[in-house]
Amino acid sequence: MEIIISSTYEEMSKAAAKAVAELLNSKPNAVLGLPTGSTPIGVYKELARMHKSEGLDFSRVTTFNLDEYVGLKKDHPQSYHYFMHENLFKHINIPKQNVYIPSGTTDNYAAFCQWYERRIKECGGIDMQLLGIGSDGHIGFNEPSSSLGSRTRIKTLARPTIEDNARFFEKIEDVPIYAITMGVGTIFEARKIVFLANGANKADAVAKAIEGPVTSMITASALQLHPDVTAYLDRAAAGKLTMIDYYEWVQAKGPGAPKQ
Ligand code: F6R
Numbered sequence: 001m002e003i004i005i006s007s008t009y010e011e012m013s014k015a016a017a018k019a020v021a022e023l024l025n026s027k028p029n030a031v032l033g034l035p036t037g038s039t040p041i042g043v044y045k046e047l048a049r050m051h052k053s054e055g056l057d058f059s060r061v062t063t064f065n066l067d068e069y070v071g072l073k074k075d076h077p078q079s080y081h082y083f084m085h086e087n088l089f090k091h092i093n094i095p096k097q098n099v100y101i102p103s104g105t106t107d108n109y110a111a112f113c114q115w116y117e118r119r120i121k122e123c124g125g126i127d128m129q130l131l132g133i134g135s136d137g138h139i140g141f142n143e144p145s146s147s148l149g150s151r152t153r154i155k156t157l158a159r160p161t162i163e164d165n166a167r168f169f170e171k172i173e174d175v176p177i178y179a180i181t182m183g184v185g186t187i188f189e190a191r192k193i194v195f196l197a198n199g200a201n202k203a204d205a206v207a208k209a210i211e212g213p214v215t216s217m218i219t220a221s222a223l224q225l226h227p228d229v230t231a232y233l234d235r236a237a238a239g240k241l242t243m244i245d246y247y248e249w250v251q252a253k254g255p256g257a258p259k260q
Pocket residue numbers: 034035036037038039040066067131132133134135138139140141
């Protein structure tokens with residue numbers, strides 16, 4: 001895993017957005033996997049800026065979101081449909097029909113999940129999957145004890161996730177307890193993974209994910225088995241990594257390393 005530590009959230013977001021832009025410049029019809037939450041907002045802001053000022057083109061891009069709350073309609077202000085529209089899609093030139101977000105209101109979840117998996121494959125698979133991490137180590141809504149081979153399905157949210165996400169709702173009782181999420185196995189099939197984390201409240205989960213044992217109790221730890229992951233961290237989120245000196249040494253020496 002490549003680990004890039006930035007001194008600020010803005011710097012971290014710009015570095016990750018640059019990786020997305022490089023992909024889109026070399027493959028204009030790339031398929032992106034996208035998260036919601038506080039973490040990727042800076043990346044989305046930077047991508048919107050690049051679209052506006054540098055002409056970064058999304059006209060042939062396809063996106064698949066990781067997850068959605070069960071029971072929230074698309075226009076609910078806390079739905080991930082609404083979040084994506086407000087934070088990214090309304091600022092870029094992506095065609096509406098190229099955007100896929102799990103449905104939180106289908107009347108047949110099993111069939112929907114199978115269709116979602118099939119659509120990802122039909123679109124050629126995900127070229128780059130962006131991910132945040134929950135304080136309990138989840139990716140997507142793959143809560144502790146989720147199968148590391150899991151596919152898109154309904155998950156019951158764990159208490160720490162409900163508590164973390166209560167900040168977006170009026171009261172904790174309003175947080176949906178079910179979500180539809182890509183599985184760890186689905187995420188794992190992305191050709192490249194961009195893993196993002198910022199803030200001291202993520203430091204424990206980040207250290208376990210990157211340096212701990214691979215375990216379904218920290219589903220992000222499965223990323224250790226993926227051949228192409230870059231972790232973009234701010235200093236606070238990197239604060240509990242025991243090998244931080246090494247990662248920073250590698251980062252500083254990187255540009256001078258022999259070409260592969
Ligand atoms: C959201 C998602 C989650 C979040 C995680 C971190 O689509 O898949 O795994 O990435 O809960 O959320 P924030 O960024 O709000 O701390």
